Amino acid sequence: MRGDLLTYKIHLGSGNILMSPNNQYLCIVPDRSSTTAATGAIYLPFEGDGMLSIVLSKALLLADDKNIKDPSIRAQIERS
Secondary structure: OEOOOOEEEEOOOOOOEEEEOOOEEEOOOOOOOOOHHHHOOOOOOOOOOHHHHHHHHHHHHHHOHHHOOOHHHHHHHHHO
16 A cells, blocks of 8 residues: 555555565554444444454554654654
């Protein structure tokens, strides 16, 4: 998938991300402290599929990569 800064490959089975052109690994760790209560009133077709949820959230984050505020993710992207 393409962001504004780089192109990314997200492995659908593991959720691992490689940044192009050098195939460098990008480490993004899901926030396990957030609760699912916030989406309790909304039905999600992938509810219960944890890996699909992780892949989709990473894809949405990286699609708008120029606006990522997390310093550890930002540093990895800028190094590549």
